[in-house]
Amino acid sequence: MESIKDKVAIVGMGCTRFGERWDMGVEDLLVEAAYEAFQDAGMEPKEIQAAWLGTVFSGMSALTLAPLGLQYIPVTRVENMCATGSEALRAASYAVAAGVCDIALAIGVEKLKDSGQTGVKGPSIIGDNTDGSSAIGSGYSAPASFAYLGTRYFHHYGLNPDEGKRLLAEIAVKNHYNGSLNPKAHFHNILTVEQVIKAPIVAWPLGLFDCCGVSDGAAAAIVTRADMAKNFRSDPVYVKGLAISVGARQGSMRQDYDYVHIDENVLAAKRVYAEAGIKDPRKEISMAEVHDCFTCHELIVYEDLGFSPRGKARDDIDAGTFTLKGELPVNTDGGLKCFGHPLGASGLRMMYEVYKQLQGKAGPRQVKNPHLGMTHNLGGNAGNGVGCCVVVGNEKG
């Protein structure tokens, strides 16, 4: 089996400001993200040979990409719950690596706020019971589906509710601080631990500030053959590994699943590290963008991705390991928590930050001398998931 390592590169990226974009429709968001990417790559739209569009709710087919006015090129819509944006990047990367095209666009978009509703539709996110085809329907919300992790983590590691809430609050505070430095983030408010702890409960132990923003936005990446990358720019970012792991609902059906880790995360990380040749992720990864849809998930992700030993994420949080100035900065752009979470765009938004960091263009959020960056998504939830990891670097190995 061949590795994708250093076969393809990202030569241009774009990302809209995330938020409640009453001023923009799906078409505006797509155009904004794509044209920033074209400009970044110094490329004309007509140079794009194929495109993969990721969206969960904001369009049913490849025609969703029509607003870009691309002229009869192959376009495919992909969907993999909250890993959708990364799925579009995987598809574009594999197509280029396979040699079926040389320049491909991966673009993700979500327009959640035109629904007039608060929050995200639950059931379709949970999986395969598309509306109206379930025997019993579904009642609980997305925060509740992640709250199971928090409740069990506290119990498993003997954290009392105050200790547990404080630990989660530290994650929200970190991500909001990072987001406050980012003009494209949904939120710019700096939070205190006290504010996070005292916020109204949404799904115990998750309060309002433990939950990510429900946002509109789009992000795009232009992928080319690695050997062509320098034709477009001097500082391309090379794909080192792409991995997903899809569960079979083991966690929902088997008693041996413990709700303090997520196998889909662990396996996606293991595969991506193997593909990228990473032995010690904590030392080798310079910075990571992870799926902090809810703070208790970021907590578990530290351990699932091998950044912290099992049960020791708390020590690293206390030590500031994952802060902007820490040993391994995580969610330097604010994360889903503060940057916002337009489902289909999020994977590519994460990559946008990693790409800018690796190019040294992250402004006040810039981490020192990065070489390898990583994105991580979880579609679905604990026990019903799609784990996805991507590693990229600024040097061709």
Added chain:
Amino acid sequence: MVGIKSVSAYIPVYRLNREEIGKMWKTGAIGGEKAVAGYDEDAVTMAVAAAIDCLKPDVKDVNGLYAATTTAPYKEKQSAAIIAGAVDMNKRCYTADFGNSLRAGTIALKMAADAVASGSAESILVTASDCRIGAPGGRFEQILGDGAGALIIGSSDLLATIEGSYSVFSDFTDLWRTQGDTFIQCGEGRFMDEAGYMPVMQEAISELMKKYSLAPGDFSKIVYYASDNKQHNDLTKKLGFDRSLVQNPLFTEIGNTGVAASFIMLAAALEEARPGDRILFANYGDGVDTFIFRVTENIGRIRNKSIVKKRLTAKKYIDYGTYLNWRDLVPLEASSLPDRAEPSLAPRWRERKNVTALYGVKCRKCGTPQIHPIGQTARVCVVCQSKDDFEAYKFSDKTGKLFTYAVDVLQPTKNPPGLNGVIDFDGGGRLICELTDYDLYKVLIGMPVEMTFRKLFQGKGIVNYFWKAKPV
């Protein structure tokens, strides 16, 4: 010999203090409490709860299920079939609904006894349940309560035999609901008592005693329906029964539970009965049904179960606003949260064993019991990947433990916040489902739970029944 093989009663855990209602409407209160069906309960779910207890431990050869209620959730669609599915009856079980009269339960009882006596059925499970609503501020709101009773009528292993019966009908219009009525309508109070209830009850009970040459002194317990304490007391006086032998009608404790009332009273009486006791049982509604029961030696079997006593003491109080909300008596602002996925008829039918009786499967190869979290069929084992190598495995009768939980403020529920749990069943298998009838501040990881048949949120115009976990 035909008689009662098994008996049980179900009273929902929720109580509304009548003082709350009196305070709300400035009408004063009649004292005591009313039992209120949970937001996720109705005449069908309460009948299922009573039926499950009635079928324990493992009553065999039940080949009929008669469901009596005046508050069937469907006008067209049988309650008995839903109940029979939930308690996992054989498909040849003969199901019938009895309704439209407060006598529906005793009519069903009589028909069951006749069917068993004729040999057309071995034994028949009869449920009687009601969830009637009095108009807010009105004369029935305080007195009505919710509940269910169940009896198994058979010919062997009897707790009590039926020694005799006598019935009359009476086309007397005292209480009624027309097709479109949510609330009970009624005639003038003294008219209902003096021209309706009193004379026909007196007559029927006298005729019963005459028919079997019995006198009031021949009975060790008198169990009869009345609409309230006053009517009940007045009849006791008129008939000349020793007040100490008259079964407490439970109006103060739970209220008038309609069709269920006489069944719950009978269950309470039987729980305290001695072998040889003779019980007079009378029920009213468009006439009168009367029965004479003779208690057998088998009665010791149920004495320690004390189902009625336990149900009477296990209670949680709700306020009047909650009551109005649960019975859909106040319009609420539509939620701004996204709609939840609605149930669909085809998969509900396809997965009917899963949905109605909470069946999963057990892998023949690795022995793992398993059930799909959103009601899909399992074709490939989630542990060993064997394909189509399963036996059916019922989860509804298994106890379990709460592995982890999520309190959900966003959940569309009439009892917020929602509580969802990961249930690990004793003996294997895991299910993520809603919890009900819990005390939020006593919810703990590791807490023992059992399964209960309830309504989920509604959709597609159907009543979406499924199973929830509740603390044991």
